[in-house]
Amino acid sequence: METYLSLVVKRSYPDLIIYAGEVTLGEKVRNKKDSKKRKLEKTRITQAACALLNSGGGVIVIQMANQSEQPERMGQDLETSLRNLIPSLDLQAFFETKQQEDKFYIFVKSWSSSPEDDSTKPRICSLGTSLYCRSLTSKVAMDSRDAFYFLKKKKAYIKCSPTDDRAPPAKIPRTMSQKSLESNPAFEIFQSKKLEYGQRLLFSESTSIEFKQFDTENAQKYMKDIIPEYISAFANTQGGYLFIGVDDKSIILGCPKDNVDPDSLKIVANEAISKLPVFHFCSSKDKNKVSYETRVIDVFQEGNLYSYLCVIKVEPFCCAVFSEAPISWMVDKEKGVYTLNTEEWVRMMVDVGPEAASNDLSRDFECQLSLSDSPPHCRPVYSKKGLEHKVDLQQHLFQVSPDCLKYTPESLWSELCSQHERLEDLVNQQIRSFSCGLLILSRSWAVDLNLEEKQEVICDALLIAQNSPPILYTILGEQDEQGQDYCTRTAFTLKQKLVNTGGYTGRVCVMTKVLCLSSQNNIETSGSSVSPIDYPSSYNLANIQEMQDLLQALVIVLLNFRSFLSDQLGCEILNLLTAQQYEILSKSLRKTRELFVHGLPGSGKTIIAMKIMEKIRNTFHCETDRILYICENQPLRDFIQ
């Protein structure tokens, strides 16, 4: 699709920034615009907004085509298309706009349903689901809430009847299963060899019967156009008959024989139906497609062949049939904005984690982050019962107290200060305007986040303070052109992980600042090539509660590891290190060249060893094959390979 080309993902910001190009804004001005152009603009904004909602949040930057000194509303059509993306009316919880000179910014928060919703909302936003169903005598498009219910129900039914995967599952409500397609009055007509032009059928449209008239201009194109949605609707409901060539008074007209050849009608139908994307929750081995039969029946007038009636009999489908791929986007700094395929989309929609599935899990583990109310990319996080909770871990590692700004870990701070004379002044000067919060120091925040270290960096410091957004300071010895890049990359990864791993659902962007010990006046180097985005005050941490929420997300980011249960449960879940394990891991590798980890069996030595090797690789920039690992441990070896 060409429209993609106009969405540019900017790399030089510590956030996902999508440049959506020139757009005319304002109610009246937009209404005057050529409708085609207006629609293209709307598509760009919608794609960008959908992608950001599904990918951790970010900013859409719009170049205002109509430069106006006055603040503008976006325009009703744009707002409506944003409203269609989100299964909630509380749009202001996800979108915030700002106009500045000739730019218009839409700040987009990551999608997540609120905890009060009891996991009743889909996990991702979509512009369209491409799922249809029959509702009385009509075909109706499911919106994303409808689709979410539909998919959840299908998934639940499949679980109830694991024995015979091919047949529609047993626990389907009576109205759905009872009436077989053979007992339907339409079956007789479906089986007939010839019919009479103008004959009136003895039944009308119903949930399982639809009449369409041929568009005689181009019968084949008409078939191709209407088939996907009707077949999806019948297959997703209770099956049925699509009559093409009957008017809505039940009178047989058919398609005049001169306009079309009966074989090609069949081919068109078969082609169109075979293209429909399907998704199986059942373990249907051959991934069977929609089961249907097409009949083209001769229609006679006064004894002569006059036209053809096309009837498609569609069986109810075990799982879900789409008219085309669902319409939803994600964004990635590398890949840019991309569409989800059907498989990915369904998995994102209904993924509810192992909570419901596994009783064992809830007996032995405590849920630290559930999928139901966290952003779309999150994996569920559990910790062993009896071990520290993420709240305990945050209290232990990153405690915030009112009216107090603490540097942590203290040992690292004194070590760094003793090594670098000017550091203390430099940092204090930056921090002095903040009165409540934490400055979390690290030799390298990049390494902590599994990124490659930059040798020249003395340390990184993450400020989590009240009335400020999180700020990442990178402290260099000498001025360095790559310093800002490093800081931006680290801050961006941190922000993405806070949302997509840590499950933080507030508005968040990690600001960057590069400091340099050698230069007298520390002018921020950030502004060099990039014009900074002025985030609204809602991106500041407003109170201790919000700081704690963010720090708990940080705990998950820093202490998570892939649970060994993942394979067993067939879905990736995360566990948390204990505070003790984390402290061993965060010891300086440079200082401690030899490290022995003692512990009882099952106490987590392997996990620690694996985490440390990961860290070694990032700290010393080792190629994977340049490190010699000696180990007698199976999972460790598997991991390394």
Next chain:
Amino acid sequence: METYLSLVVKRSYPDLIIYAGEVTLGEKVRNKKDSKKRKLEKTRITQAACALLNSGGGVIVIQMANQSEQPERMGQDLETSLRNLIPSLDLQAFFETKQQEDKFYIFVKSWSSSPEDDSTKPRICSLGTSLYCRSLTSKVAMDSRDAFYFLKKKKAYIKCSPTDDRAPPAKIPRTMSQKSLESNPAFEIFQSKKLEYGQRLLFSESTSIEFKQFDTENAQKYMKDIIPEYISAFANTQGGYLFIGVDDKSIILGCPKDNVDPDSLKIVANEAISKLPVFHFCSSKDKNKVSYETRVIDVFQEGNLYSYLCVIKVEPFCCAVFSEAPISWMVDKEKGVYTLNTEEWVRMMVDVGPEAASNDLSRDFECQLSLSDSPPHCRPVYSKKGLEHKVDLQQHLFQVSPDCLKYTPESLWSELCSQHERLEDLVNQQIRSFSCGLLILSRSWAVDLNLEEKQEVICDALLIAQNSPPILYTILGEQDEQGQDYCTRTAFTLKQKLVNTGGYTGRVCVMTKVLCLSSQNNIETSGSSVSPIDYPSSYNLANIQEMQDLLQALVIVLLNFRSFLSDQLGCEILNLLTAQQYEILSKSLRKTRELFVHGLPGSGKTIIAMKIMEKIRNTFHCETDRILYICENQPLRDFIQ
């Protein structure tokens, strides 16, 4: 509203039958009709359907204005209006249609959300909620799902902050609470004494700011019309400013001074706002209304007063503000079709029972019928832990076995047969075509259902059999003109209780048949005055599972009593008798003129005594003051008084 007059609730059926008068049916015919008439017809159908969905289900009978030998669809506009009533696309689960001669029947099942929905759907159906909210820069009407979320959230917030009822509750998300109306840029304008015509405001429309222009034809009427929805939207979201007299480019125009007088503008605004219905979850003592302030500001042009700008500042509301009463109906055989008021509507919407509220309850009691997936009128039902479950009770009292038709209780059957010579033949003859099920005998089903007995009735027999709807047989000694009335009334009460007390969610109607021992050929007396309705086969009990579901609902109907916990928990909940208690109660009162109930304290003697007195009153037609009760028991005495 006149339209009500055309909905007639028929009394002579054992179901809720609403006669909706003459309606034109069929897609094409309806489209040709005068749109006003079409709309009136639609309103009648919608009201009837809504009332039946909310009241236990029933049938809408339509006199087809256009008599056609051909089956017809209802018409797209009618289907759409039915679709708007139900927060689900699965309309065929609730509506089934049938055309017969010149009548068209819509069979309506009681509304209930399915158990898989996890109580995410409103408990009643509505055509409109009259609740509005702000969504970005627009006012949006909440549909019933949105309203359900909104009300649930408000209720939850109130619970979290029980200390200060007046202030908006504490746990409101940051975006809602943070921005005070005084820090809004609109506040300065709101406070100004005079403004300039054509002046451009330095802000645009937003979530908390709306601009409207005066309709100069009739400024006061215009104000009155727009105020309810905008005030509801602002008050339900985060408050805001409604500017009347500013165009959507932020330019001040006002209402020309000759067209209007400023005082009357204020009066109109105040009147309109004071009329808005509100609902409080909080215990706000004085039931305070929307907090707002209206300013009428002089607008000058070239030094002369030219027009007036009206600004209404609306504070966020603690609970819910409606633009008018919500639009929903119920139906009652006595009262006919009636609208719900705001208070009733909210209680029906969000009533979720004490499940979540009370931990004690879930420790000591087992939930037998939860509100979340049962029909709207149901009360929650609990039984003490350790006592029989409704499933056990059904197995104990009303067991169904495959390929076996049983008469129960057997003792009563033999007693009746020995008293009435021809009874056995008569009943066997009626029942012989059924092969699986139960015939449940009683001296009087009316008394069992708390209705008045009819002396002439020998016994009533309820047939619950496979491939049949439930049938209630009333057996008389002699022909009796009131026999059919008695049977219809009893069957109707039973059907209503099975749905509204027992929580049965399948399609159900209890058919009636009066049998007479004295007459040789038992021609059914039912058809005398009433043309019977031919229910579709979906009203038959299809299998043992459905029979068991119905019998479990019957257990609740027969064994329920108001729990003493009701007052404690502030909402009515039901408990179940034990099988033993029920057996004592169902002993014939005629035979056992003296009955001593022994038992340990707390074993339920009082409950039994209360139930028996109720029964005495119905059996012997006693006036309340004609019975002498001697008791030393407080609850018993309170109940009787």
